[in-house]
Amino acid sequence: MRKTSIYRKKARKLLKGVTTIVLVSVTVISIALILGNLEKYSEDDNQSMRLTNKVKSYEPMIAKELKSQGKEEYTALLLALMMQESGGRGNDPMQASESYCGEVGCIDNPSLSIKQGVDYFLKVLDKANGDTQLALQSYNFGLGFVDYVNERGGKYTEELAIEFSVMMYDRLAGTNVYTCKREEAKQYNACYGDIKYVESVLDYYPVAKTATKQKDKQIVALKD
Incomplete structure (x- = not known):
């Protein structure tokens, strides 16, 4: 009986040891799977915010145009802007036709598109007193948005973008030119331009800086 009791105790200890090993193994595997999934999601997020090769190929042209005007520090930002505008596709990758001739589609040359896009961005940036967010939204809305904001405190907010x-x-409802492209805009009937333009461009800005390996000067009012 005594031997049987000893064997039982040993068996219980062995069972506890095996159980502990199994639990530890399961825990380690679970943690590894969780970390693996988190890494995958992180990679997916980074991939979704990548610049296209076409946008990257325009970096020298954008940098050259900005450098000629002493504003080369905005290269990465304008790459991000181009990514939001067109992904580098088409002959007007900066979507600069309206600021050039007043209508869509009059620019059919990437070089002219970049020159006009850079010129127009710097124009709105100057009018916005260096406020990058206001300049970005005005690139999308037009120069009138700068005046609108200045009459209401002078600081860009998304609320002002929605109101505008x-x-x-x-005003343009009867022209059938504009439709709501964003679900978020429909609830406000804010279908002129892109009310999320600033946020969308700035989402691309970190990867644009990485892609250009650019050591920018601090760009004022990029994100609060």
Whole structure:
């Protein structure tokens, strides 16, 4: 009986040891799977915000145009802007036709598109007193947005972008030129331009800086 009791104790200890090993193994595997999934999601997020090769190929042209005007530090930002505008596709990758001739499609040359896009961005940046967010939204909305913001405190907010979009869409409702491209805009009837333009461009900015290996000067008011 005594031997049987000893064997039982040993068996229980052995079983506890095996159970502990199994639990530890399961825990380690679970943690590894969780970390693997987190890494995968992180990679997916980074991939979704990549610049296209076409956008990257325009970096020298953008940098050269900016350098000629003493503003080379905005190269990465304008690559991000181009990514949001077109992904580098087409003959007007900066979507600069409207600021050039007042209508869509009059630019059919990437070089002219970049020259006009850079010129127009620097124009709105100057009018916005260096406020990058206001300049970005005005690149999308037009110069009138700078005046609109200046009359309401002088600082860009998404709320002002929504108000301006609603106002302009109401004015142009009969033209059938603009439709809501964003679900978020439909609830406000803010269908003129892109009310999320600043956020969308700035989402690309970190990868643009990495891609250009650019040591920019600090760009003022990029993100609060």
